[in-house]
Structure formats: structure tokens, C-alpha cells
Amino acid sequence: MKIEIWSDVACPWCYIGKRRFEAALAEFPHRDAVEVQWRSYQLDPSLPEHYDGTELDYLSTRKGMAPEQVSQMFDHVAAQARGEGLDYRFDAVVVANSFTAHRLIHLAAAHGKQDAAKERLLSDHFEHGQDIGSRDYLTGLGGELGLDAGAVAELFTSDKYADDVRQDFAEARALGISGVPFFVIDRKFGLSGAQPSATFSMALERAWQDAHPLAMVNAGGPGTEDGTEKDGGACGPQGCAV
Template identity: 75%
Template sequence: MKIEIWSDVACPWCYIGKRRFETALAGFPHRDSVDVTWRSYQLDPSLPEHYDGTELEYLSRIKGMAPEQVSQMFEHVTAQAKGEGLNYRFGQVVVANSFSAHRLIHLAAQHGQQDAAKERLLSDHFEHGKDIGSQEYLTDLGLALGINADEVAELFTTDKYADDVRFDFEEARALGITGVPFFVIDRKFGLSGAQPAETFTAALNQAWQETNPLVLVSAADGEACGPDGCAV
């Protein structure tokens, strides 16, 4: 079963959704048959590589919300994150363009480290105040993931994986995805947002049953018991 997750490193609900999905997947009996792929999405492609301002200032300007409203939103999201064992620090978040970070995730996928890259980027962005647009930071992360230094350097000297990231954007548009996180199961089922773990569990079970229907091995009925009693 193939699950594709469209997500942005700069999306706080995407990290919460990742945790809730992981909780559901950990309890799924067929989890070893599930292939998870992270797809790229950008909430604001127009962001400069580095934004001179805080997350609160940025959201107030872009969404036109009063700073007090943004602060309330931060409090709500932080509480939801805490419920999943995450320690958000919005006051330390560095606002930056996530395009290069998405390219690194695609590179990491070639080394079997896609989920590890996604996890580190989300954690470093929301919990540790790292600059996900920084060449120095992304280089250090790539090396920490065990990726060859020359391959990591290519991200900043060429446009390698840029087309892959843009293809993910196009796929999202084709599927009608307008917000993240968005989970697609076998290109048949879609779940929008950081759903509760129970919702993910129900979706996994339904998708599995439809993909792997029960097949009777005999046309003849054997003895069995039912609501009205047992066969004699």
C-alpha cells in the first residue's frame, strides 16, 4: 500500500500530522507492507531565502491578522503539538523559504533517509530555531544523514532536484490539494489535515480491505455457527 504525504517543512500542522499518522501506522497490522513517500509543497513560494522578521510579524503581514490573533493561534497549535510530544517554540522560529529544504529531502530519499530528513527539518524548524533556508545548516544536516559531501554541495551549485520538487507541486494541483498536510492512499483515498490518529487508523484499515479483499477458497459452505445457532 502506497501512502504519499504532501507537506511543507514550514507548516506546524504538518509535524503534528506526521506524529499522529505515525501513531496510527505503528498499530497497523500490515505496516510492513506500507510504503510512505513525502511529497513537497510550499505554503508561500514567494518567501525570500531569508525573511527579516519574526514568525508573528510574517503571519500578521501575510494573513492580515492582528498580532493578538496570531499569538492565540500559536498557543493553540503549541498545545496540540505538546499533546503529540512536540515542543514548539514559535518565538524562536526562523522564517525562511523551504524550497532548498525540499530538494534536500529528495536527495535524502535517494539514500533511504527521506523520513529522517523530514523529521530533522521539522524538529529543527519548530523546536530548535534553526534556519532551514541556510546553506550551512542544510549542508550540516545532509552530512549528518550520511550523504556524500559532494552530493550535498550540488544542491547549491546546480538546480538538481528542483524539477522533482516542482513536479510534486504540480501533482498537488492536479489532485486538488490546496492545504497541507494531505495524505493520499493508493491514489484512492485522501485525508486533509492533521487528523486524529483514530481517523488515520480507520483510513488505513479501509484502504487495506479494499486493496486486499477477502477471497473464499471454496464455493461450498462448511459447517458454521450463526445468530440462530450452529449447523447440525
């Protein structure tokens, strides 16, 4: 079973959704048969590489929200994050374009370290005030993830993985995704937002049953003179067969 998750490392609900999904997956009996793939999405592709201002300034000026409304939103989201063991510090968030960070995630995916890269970027952005658009920060993170220094440097001297990121954007549009996080299971089931873990659990179970329907054993097999199998003894609403 394959689960694709569209999200932005600059999205606070995406980190909360990641934690809730992970809690559900940890309890899923068939978790070892589940492949998780992180897909890129940008909430604001027009954001400059670096923005001179706080997260509150950004949302209130560029998004047209009143500062008081933004502060209330921060308090609510931070409380939800604490419920998942996360320590959001919106006052320290560095506003930056996430495009190169997404390219780093694709590079990490090529080396089997996609989830580790995603986790670090989300945590560093929302909990530790790191600049996810900074070359120095991304280079250091690549080293900590064990990625080749030359491959990381290439992110800043070429368009490597840029087309992969844009392809993720295009697929999101094709699927009608307009907000993140968004979870797609086997390209059949979709869940929007940071749903409760119980909702993720139900979705996982439904998708698994859909992909592995109950199959009858020995139906129509040999065993009688006409080559068909008699039904085994069973009971129903009208009584028991003899």
C-alpha cells in the same frame, strides 16, 4: 500499500500530523507492508530566501492577520504540539523559503533517508530555531544524515531535484490539494489535516481491506458429481443447514 504525504517543513500542523500518523502506523498490524513517501508542498512559494522579521511579523503583515490573532493561534498550535511530545518555540522560528530544504529531502530519499531528513527539518525549524533556508545549516544537516558532501553542495550550484519538487507541486494541484498535511493512500483515499491517530488507524484499516478483499476458498471447486463444491455446514437467521 503506499501512502504519500504532501507537507511543508514550514507548516506547524505537518509535524503534528506526522506524529499522529506515526502513532497509528506503529499500531497497524500490516505496517511492514506500508511504504511512506513524503511529497513536497510550499505554503508560500513567494517567500524570499530569507525574511527579515519574526514568524509573528510574517503572518501578521504578509497574511493580513492581527498580531493578537496570531499569538492566540501560536498558543493553540503549541498546545496541540505538546500533546504529541513536541516543543514548539514560535518566538525562535526563522522565517525562510523551504524550496531548497525540499530538494534536500529528495536527495535524502535517493539514499533511503527521506524520513530522517523530514524529521530533522521539522524539528530544527519549530523546536530549535534553525534557518531551514541557510546553506550552512542544510550542508551541516546533509553531513549529519550521512549524505555525500558533493551531492549536498550541488544543491546550491545547480537545479538538481528542483524538477522533482515542482512535480510534487503539480501532482498536488492535480489531486485538488490546497492545504497540508494531506495524506493519500493508494491514490484511492485522502485525509486532510493533522487528524487524530484514531482517524488514521481507521483509514489504514479501510484501505487495507479495500486492497485485500475477502476471497472465497474452494468456491466452485471439485468434490461433487457435477464438479461443484457443496457448501459446508453453516447456520443463518433461518436456522442451521443439515
